[in-house]
Amino acid sequence: MATRGILTGAALLLLASANCWSSGMQTVPDGYTKVARQHGVPPEALYSVALQESSRTLPRGVRPWPWTLNVAGKGYRYKTRLEAWQALQVFMKTHSLKRIDVGIAQVNLGWNGDHFTSTWEALDPYTNLNAAAVILRECWDRKPGSWLDAAGCYHHPAGGQAAARYRSFIRTKLATLQSPPSQPAPVDNSPAAAPVQLADNTPVPAATSNTGFVWIEPRSPRP
Numbered sequence: 001m002a003t004r005g006i007l008t009g010a011a012l013l014l015l016a017s018a019n020c021w022s023s024g025m026q027t028v029p030d031g032y033t034k035v036a037r038q039h040g041v042p043p044e045a046l047y048s049v050a051l052q053e054s055s056r057t058l059p060r061g062v063r064p065w066p067w068t069l070n071v072a073g074k075g076y077r078y079k080t081r082l083e084a085w086q087a088l089q090v091f092m093k094t095h096s097l098k099r100i101d102v103g104i105a106q107v108n109l110g111w112n113g114d115h116f117t118s119t120w121e122a123l124d125p126y127t128n129l130n131a132a133a134v135i136l137r138e139c140w141d142r143k144p145g146s147w148l149d150a151a152g153c154y155h156h157p158a159g160g161q162a163a164a165r166y167r168s169f170i171r172t173k174l175a176t177l178q179s180p181p182s183q184p185a186p187v188d189n190s191p192a193a194a195p196v197q198l199a200d201n202t203p204v205p206a207a208t209s210n211t212g213f214v215w216i217e218p219r220s221p222r223p
Contacts, residue, residue, distance in 0.1 A: 026061065027178045035126065039133035041140075045147045046105075046133055048173035049154060052166070053106035066125040070101040081123050088119055105132030 028036075032050065033043040047064075056065035056077055067084040069076045071091045078084040084102075091100055098110025104125045107115065115131035116122040132154070139153035151170040152163030 025176055025178050031126070032129065035129045035133055039130070039137045041133045041136050042147055044174055044177050045136060045151060045170075046129065047177065048170045049132060049136065049151055050105050050129065051173045051176075052169050053101070054104050064104050066104040066123065066128070068103065068106065070106055071095055072099045085120055085123055088123075092119070103128035105129055107131045107135070 028043040028047045032047040036043040036046040050064035051062070054064045054066070054068035054077075055062045056068070058065075065077055067078040067081050069078075069084060069088055069091065072095055076084075076087060078087060088100070088102065096110060097113060098108065100109045101107060102109060102119070102122045105128050107113075107122065107128055109116075109119070109122065112131060112135060113122070115134065116127065121127055136147075136150050136154050139150040139157070140147065142153070143149060148167045148170060149163075152159065152167040155166035156162035
């Protein structure tokens with residue numbers, strides 16, 4: 001996908017979020033809904049995870065921010081994708097990949113880096129969301145019954161207090177969302193539809209190195 005197309009996708013996600021209600025309640029933007037349904041995940045679940053993982057206060061409220069990193073438990077937000085990618089290259093020299101989360105859904109590079117073919121691709125918001133939806137769906141499939149539990153697994157697959165605390169955070173985020181009146185989506189105890197074929201912008205599995213990446217970075221990255 002061309003850089004311009006990628007950046008347009010990011011802008012659409014942000015603009016769609018910004019056009020939600022400014023009263024504190026908001027609907028799930030179309031981009032998140034499309035990705036979620038492609039993987040059989042409730043849109044509210046995916047958007048709540050993104051809100052929890054990368055929120056930033058924008059003119060019209062708190063919304064997920066795609067140019068976000070978390071390194072060793074500390075969050076960093078950048079103005080552009082390029083700035084985030086450049087910072088990531090520095091962090092990777094001093095930290096284990098398992099201590100680095102990237103992008104709009106904060107996918108961990110050490111545990112789930114195989115969803116990306118490069119660190120530049122990992123910061124593409126739609127590719128990042130597709131990876132998050134796959135992980136959420138896998139969590140659900142391992143233990144069907146509750147999308148809140150799946151969210152806890154997304155954050156901490158081993159469960160315990162960390163997963164329970166995360167479930168509480170997601171429940172709070174869900175309370176701020178308005179379900180579309182025509183087709184409310186199940187979030188907690190209703191089974192989702194079976195997964196469907198991945199979207200065209202989902203990365204195709206490629207030969208990997210020992211770290212799980214093919215290190216193909218942008219030749220001429222642009223903000």
